[in-house]
Amino acid sequence: MQTFGYAAKTADARLAPFTFERRALRPNDVAMEILYCGVCHSDLHQARNDWGFSRYPIVPGHEIVGRVTAVGPEVTRYKVGDAVAVGCMVDSCQQCDQCRKGEEQLCRESNTQTYNGLDRITREPTLGGYAKHLVVREEFVLRVPAGLDLAKAAPLLCAGITTYSPLRTWNVGPGSRVAVVGLGGLGHMAVKLAAGMGADVTVLSRTPDKLVDALELGADALLVSSDAKAMSAAKSSFDLIIDTIPVRHDVSPYMMLLDVDATLVIVGQVGPIDEQSTFPMILGRRRLAGSPIGGIAQTQEMLDFCAKKNILPDCEMIRMDEINEAFERMERSDVRYRFVIDMASLKE
Ligand SMILES: [Zn+2]
Numbered sequence: 001m002q003t004f005g006y007a008a009k010t011a012d013a014r015l016a017p018f019t020f021e022r023r024a025l026r027p028n029d030v031a032m033e034i035l036y037c038g039v040c041h042s043d044l045h046q047a048r049n050d051w052g053f054s055r056y057p058i059v060p061g062h063e064i065v066g067r068v069t070a071v072g073p074e075v076t077r078y079k080v081g082d083a084v085a086v087g088c089m090v091d092s093c094q095q096c097d098q099c100r101k102g103e104e105q106l107c108r109e110s111n112t113q114t115y116n117g118l119d120r121i122t123r124e125p126t127l128g129g130y131a132k133h134l135v136v137r138e139e140f141v142l143r144v145p146a147g148l149d150l151a152k153a154a155p156l157l158c159a160g161i162t163t164y165s166p167l168r169t170w171n172v173g174p175g176s177r178v179a180v181v182g183l184g185g186l187g188h189m190a191v192k193l194a195a196g197m198g199a200d201v202t203v204l205s206r207t208p209d210k211l212v213d214a215l216e217l218g219a220d221a222l223l224v225s226s227d228a229k230a231m232s233a234a235k236s237s238f239d240l241i242i243d244t245i246p247v248r249h250d251v252s253p254y255m256m257l258l259d260v261d262a263t264l265v266i267v268g269q270v271g272p273i274d275e276q277s278t279f280p281m282i283l284g285r286r287r288l289a290g291s292p293i294g295g296i297a298q299t300q301e302m303l304d305f306c307a308k309k310n311i312l313p314d315c316e317m318i319r320m321d322e323i324n325e326a327f328e329r330m331e332r333s334d335v336r337y338r339f340v341i342d343m344a345s346l347k348e
């Protein structure tokens, strides 16, 4: 099937219109027309080869919402017209212990990424959601529950599940004391999801000017990390800290804020962090951890949870041809809080 979208042809090229083929349907494939696609920080990093493993041309996009247009003969769960979604992965081995547990994101043979991955059968590069159509095997297609606004749901597929998964791993519920560092695409979802689970949520910020935003998103308080007195008073007062900052930074000021056996989980930054002292970890039995996205079953659970609680990201809708400007604005953190591309704006 011929389709079209936007691709970067080299690491220093701007994204531009691109025509390409989607594979013919395999028996267990679902084909969809893409209606909306969120814009994630990793789209920008991979378009520019910041991590050193980009394949070109690259079509980014892994926060995808669409409508089924065709299904293969073995597909049982979806039919033409269904509202569906696809996140950061489109395949895995389906055999290993992690896949069998529903933790496909941790597949022992690595999951297949929605873009800049390699198809497990043809070994051709996968191309993502900045496009009109997509073909994905049934097992990696999510259902968008009735009642969830299709135009706003897309960022749940990466920013949503990346923050929902650690909240579930560390059993956050009513009364849990959760702090969120960084108030961007991931951070604002962490606040909404933790509040939706009944936690007491604190936003950690260098300056007090995010107080109104934090409270509007559902937080109970803002702790100013440059205020030494307030930081000292907050020692040992959190069960979980979700650190969503996307660039290299020092996590040590936050470690003392953890209670005994509590965890600081990094979800935003991939790469080296500043040197750490083991003092807070050893003396307080505190933990420093990381977490990726969740598995397919948990991603569906998250979508259903958001529909039930009416939790949606704050989105700024853009046209496909505004993507380069959106990348530049995202680099300056000039977005509240996630760009979403309206694919109706993408014309051949
Ligand atoms: Zn992402």
Ligand SMILES: [Zn+2]
Binding pocket: 092, 093, 094, 095, 096, 097, 098, 099, 100, 104, 106, 107, 108, 109
């Ligand atoms: Zn596997």
